[in-house]
Amino acid sequence: MTDDIIGRYESVSKSYGGLTVVKDLDLDIRRGEFLSLLGPSGSGKTTTLMMLAGLQSPSSGHIFLNGRPIDGIPPHRRNIGVVFQNYALFPHMTIAENLAYPLKARRLPKPEIARRVQRGLEMVKLHAFAQRRPTELSGGQQQRVALARALVFEPSVVLLDEPLGALDRQLRETMQLELKQLHRETGVTMVYVTHDQAEAMTMSDRVAVFNDGKLLQCAPPREIYDRPESAFVAEFVGENNRLVGTIVASGEDGCTVKTDTGLVIRSRPQPGLAVGASVFVYLRPERVLVGPAAASCENRYVVEVADAIFLGDHTRLRIDLPGNPNFTVKHNFFGDARPPGPADRIEFGWTTRAPQVVAT
Structure with missing residues (x-):
């Protein structure tokens, strides 16, 4: 695996009983890129993400991170940040405490925790809300907190599973631009699941199009749009x-x-x-x-x-x-x-x- 490749799926499949939801997947994730997994519901994109997170295990094949196989490594030891659509914030904690939680779990010194929490709040422009609780924030603000919590412990990769799906259209479009800006500023590798083709085209360095458990094409947005390699990609995108x-x-x-x-x-x-x-x-x-x-x-x-x-x-x-x-x-x-x-x-x-x- 070369230095510019941070993650790799090699012949990965995932089955539930007689149903195979990911079929013989080969996919490289480039270091520092924003990669979107795009496809309709049931196409296998979320399962692909969850296997990298360690929340599901492949039925066959291998997944590598930073050149090493991660089969059998529990989620908390993979150094991966995950952001879900429902935010998954702790309602009884303040915003600052939510950001501090993954740092305390890693037993960082208190001064370092305080420094990283402050930096995370400033990163998402929520330093004035540090002592509020999630229920006191808007949906867009809660999503910013979830992003900051996923970034604050400096993960190798951040995985995002339709994180903007619960937002209204105008806020969703604003958050797309903010998330892309955050990606540029941090340089962290982001893997993003969406069924929204416009969202994928707007934000991504590359788009991986899935259907029926198969990866059909992975390329920059312009190439996906101008040079589709299958009828499905041509009809699904644009x-x-x-x-x-x-x-x-x-x-x-x-x-x-x-x-x-x-x-x-x-x-x-x-x-x-x-x-x-x-x-x-x-x-x-x-x-x-x-x-x-x-x-x-x-x-x-x-x-x-x-x-x-x-x-x-x-x-x-x-x-x-x-x-x-x-x-x-x-x-x-x-x-x-x-x-x-x-x-x-x-x-x-x-x-x-x-x-x-x-x-x-």
Whole structure:
């Protein structure tokens, strides 16, 4: 294991009776990164986190931390901080006492405990609330306390299991930015579980996408969005239009797909997909160009707008395209130009770099 890898799952599986919830997982955690485990409910992401925390044990395979196997090491000896959605604060203790608890459990000297508690409170901007109890704080403040308690004993890794799930949308978005800032300031490795794709894309250095117990792709957010390696990732992360077709030409200069309804779509080269392969072609609504902007596109069509919804910064167009009657376009318009409306015939298209082509 290299110095830049702090944690590793090697062929890890977890089963409950006849149900396998994590399947043959291989995953490296890089030192100092913010890694999000993203997927729908039941995809295996929380079980993956809990096995690293030591709250569950793998059925097979091995987990390593700082180059050493941690099989059989109890949770309190793994030097890992954990933050849960329900905060898990001690209601009878003050905020300062909550932060001091993991330090006392490690038998640190009193002056060192006091120093770290003060630093932790300042880190999350709650030094004025040291003598309050959790019930006297808002949900966002309680979450800050939980974060500070997980960081105060200087763990190797902090694990966060949907910690913002109980907050309202506005506070949740604020906390996302604060948590990312806290990550930058501390440099601690963070592994974050969420089912919210926007949250994962906003905060992460890398995103690991899970479904049905399997890790499907792990990459930076931009790569997950622009280069999905499976139909599930393409459809789960962001919004996509889907067409079904067959590759009719493929080479170093590009790939051509003919859809089941006769449309011919040209894309960038698609290594690993041969002529005759059945594929899905995905197109992000914002990558589709309308009007004069479409004139230079390699893929260009004239169609009628089925519906148009004005949303302020853009108009959402629905096009009855052969093979997808709900093909969606996000069209930005400027100045006094009238955006397209229902029954208007428009020219629209996309470049060869826009389609995402994956095997069915």
